[in-house]
Amino acid sequence: GENVEQHPSTLSVQEGDSAVIKCTYSDSASNYFPWYKQELGKRPQLIIDIRSNVGEKKDQRIAVTLNKTAKHFSLHITETQPEDSAVYFCAASRGTYKYIFGTGTRLKVLA
Amino acid sequence: NAGVTQTPKFQVLKTGQSMTLQCAQDMNHNSMYWYRQDPGMGLRLIYYSASEGTTDKGEVPNGYNVSRLNKREFSLRLESAAPSQTSVYFCASSEGGHTGTQYFGPGTRLTVL
Numbered sequence: 393g394e395n396v397e398q399h400p401s402t403l404s405v406q407e408g409d410s411a412v413i414k415c416t417y418s419d420s421a422s423n424y425f426p427w428y429k430q431e432l433g434k435r436p437q438l439i440i441d442i443r444s445n446v447g448e449k450k451d452q453r454i455a456v457t458l459n460k461t462a463k464h465f466s467l468h469i470t471e472t473q474p475e476d477s478a479v480y481f482c483a484a485s486r487g488t489y490k491y492i493f494g495t496g497t498r499l500k501v502l503a
Numbered sequence: 504n505a506g507v508t509q510t511p512k513f514q515v516l517k518t519g520q521s522m523t524l525q526c527a528q529d530m531n532h533n534s535m536y537w538y539r540q541d542p543g544m545g546l547r548l549i550y551y552s553a554s555e556g557t558t559d560k561g562e563v564p565n566g567y568n569v570s571r572l573n574k575r576e577f578s579l580r581l582e583s584a585a586p587s588q589t590s591v592y593f594c595a596s597s598e599g600g601h602t603g604t605q606y607f608g609p610g611t612r613l614t615v616l
Contacts, residue, residue, distance in 0.1 A: 398545075401543075424603050426603065426604065426605075428607075434609075435593065435607040435608060435609050435610055436546065436593070436607050437607070438604055438605075438606075441603065441604065481545060481546065485603065489534060489551055489553050489559075489599070490548060490551065490561065491546075491548065491605065492562075493545040493546040493547070494545055495543060495544060495545040496543075496545050
């Protein structure tokens with residue numbers, strides 16, 4: 393069935409360094425790829441998304457890249473800050489009704 | 504705008520009891536979703552409603568039923584709770600169609616003893 397693999401499951405970086413989280417999807421018809429951030433005890437919140445007709449998208453310190461041929465997409469966070477510490481989830485969707493989520497990456501930014 | 508709201512925030516049930524989780528959104532969204540979140544397993548879709556009047560199964564529908572009461576409200580029912588249903592439940596909504604973004608409620612933490 394459809395599957396999204398996410399790596400790494402945990403990631404520790406020094407404040408100011410960059411963090412990269414990678415996801416691979418199985419359904420070649422997937423065309424929408426959102427990233428959510430979930431702080432402890434809170435709801436997931438969308439931080440950035442990309443559609444299959446675009447290769448890269450940036451929003452300040454956050455960027456997402458998509459490689460349709462290899463069926464993978466990545467989240468890049470530059471100049472990390474302690475408030476970036478959270479669990480990050482990727483998802484893939486064909487159309488928009490059904491997201492398949494990755495299993496999450498716990499990012500810890502060390503001051 | 505409150506966005507997506509859920510009740511209750513916390514619930515403890517005994518095995519075999521039933522309960523209904525409530526979800527409402529005030530964003531005039533067409534589509535609504537129920538997920539469960541378990542440690543190490545991400546978010547898994549239980550049921551969704553693409554539009555008022557329709558519901559469909561997601562990845563893990565067994566043991567659950569849903570009702571799309573109207574455009575605003577989408578409820579999740581556990582008829583006979585089991586310990587395996589201990590989880591955090593999130594409701595979400597989106598405009599539907601090709602606009603994509605799902606907005607999540609604050610979650611309900613359910614424990615089944």
